[in-house]
Amino acid sequence: MLSLTSPVRTPYHRLPAGPKLLVLSLVTFLLFAVETWVFMLAALAVVALLFAIPGRPFWTEGLRLLRPVSFFVAIVLVWHIATGDVGAGVTICLRLVVAISLANLVTLTTRMEDMLDVVRKLFAPLRRFGLSPDILAFSVALVVRFAPVLLEKGSRLAEAWRARSARRARWNIILPLTLIALDDADHVSEALRARGGLDTGY
Amino acid sequence: MEKNVVLIALFAALIAVLGMIPKIDLISGVPITAQSLGVMLCGTVLGARRGALAVLLFLLLVALGLPLLAGGRGGLGLFVSPSAGFLIGFPLAAFVTGLVVEKAVGLPLAAAAFLGAVLGGIVALYIPGIIGMAITLDKSLPEAAMLALPFLPGDLIKAGIAGVLTSALAKARPEALLSRAAH
Secondary structure (H helix, E strand, C coil): CHHHCCCCCCHHHHCCCCHHHHHHHHHHHHHHHHHHHHHHHHHHHHHHHHHHHHHHHHHHHHHHHHHHHHHHHHCCCCHHHHHHHHHHHHHHHHHHHHHHHHHHHHHHHHHHHHHHHHHHHHHHHHHHCCCCCCCCHHHHHHHHHHCCCCCCCCHHHHHHHHHHHHCCCCCCHHHHHHHHHHHHHHHHHHHHHHCCCCCCCC | CCCHHHHHHHHHHHHHHHHHCCCCCCCCCEEEECHHHHHHHHHHHHHHHHHHHHHHHHHHHHHHHHCCCCCCCCCHHHCCCHHHHHHHHHHHHHHHHHHHHHHHCCCCCHHHHHHHHHHHHHHHHHHHHHHHHHCCCCCCCCHHHHHHHHHHHHHHHHHHHHHHHHHHHHHCCHCCCCHCCCC
C-alpha cells in the first residue's frame, strides 16, 4: 500500500517532521482567525510558490490533491454570488484552498515513518494510562499489512459473486468480508500469543 | 490483550476496504460508499470502546498520509477541509452506536443495531460534521445542515443494512459479537 508521500524529491523532505507539523498548526490557526481577503491572497501566493519551487510534477501532484475541494469551492461561490456577497465568498474559498494545500504539502513531503515517530513521542505520556506507544505502532503496522489482504479477499468475493449472478455484487459481500476479518483476527491473535504475545513494556 | 489489539486493527482495515468497494449512486446522484457502514459495524460488533478505537486507528493512518478514505483520499489536508467535522465525528459515531447496542439489551439485536446506527452513525456523526462545514465554509448551522441533507437517505439505508448484517453476524459467529458479550 502506497502512502501519499511524493516520489518527487523536494528540499522540504529534509525538514524534520515535528517542526513542520507545529508550523502547519500555527499557520492553519492563523488562517481561520484572519478574515481579510488580502491576507488570504498573500498566503495563496506563498503556498503557490512553495509548490512551484520543486518543479512541474510536484505542482501537478498538489493540484490533484485539491480536486475533492473543488466541489465545495463551487458551492460557496454560487451561494455568495446568489446572496450578492462575493468578497466574503472569495475569502472563504481562498482560505480553504490555502489551508488544505499547506496540509497536503506536509503530507507530500514527510515520510510516514517520520510522521509515526512524532505520534509515538506525543503518545509517550499516555504510557502511565496503559496505552503503550509500541502497541500503537504495532497496530498501525497491522492495518498497513491487513488492508491489502482484506481488499484482495474482498475482490475475490466480488468475482465469485459475478460468476454466479448477472448483477454486480453490492453490499452482499460485506457480510462474508466481515466474517473473514473476524476469523483472521482469531488466527493472528493466536499466532501472536504462540510467539510470546505483545510486549507491553511492563 | 492480543485479541483486542488485532480485532481493532482488522476492523480499521475493514473500514478502509469498505471505502474502496465501488460506490453506489443513489437516487439524488449522491455517491455513497460503504465506508460509514464500516464505522457503524465497528460499533455494533466491537462495542463502544473497541469500536471507537478501531475508527481512531483508521483516522490516524489517514492523517499519517495513507489514501484510505473513500475515493483514495488521505493526508492532513482532509482535517482542515469541509469534511473534517465528519472525520472527527467518525469515532464518536462508532462509540454511540456501540453504546446503544450494549445498553439496549431488551431490544432484539437487529433493532438495537439499527437504532444504534441511526443515533451514532447519523445523529452523533452529523452534529460535528455540520459544525465543521459551518466553520470551514463560514456558514450558519442551518445552512450547513442543508448541505448534509443529501446524504441522509443513503445513511438511513446503511443503518438498516448495519442492523441486518449485525444480526446475521451474531448468528454466524455468536462469540465474536463483543457488543453483546457478557463482560
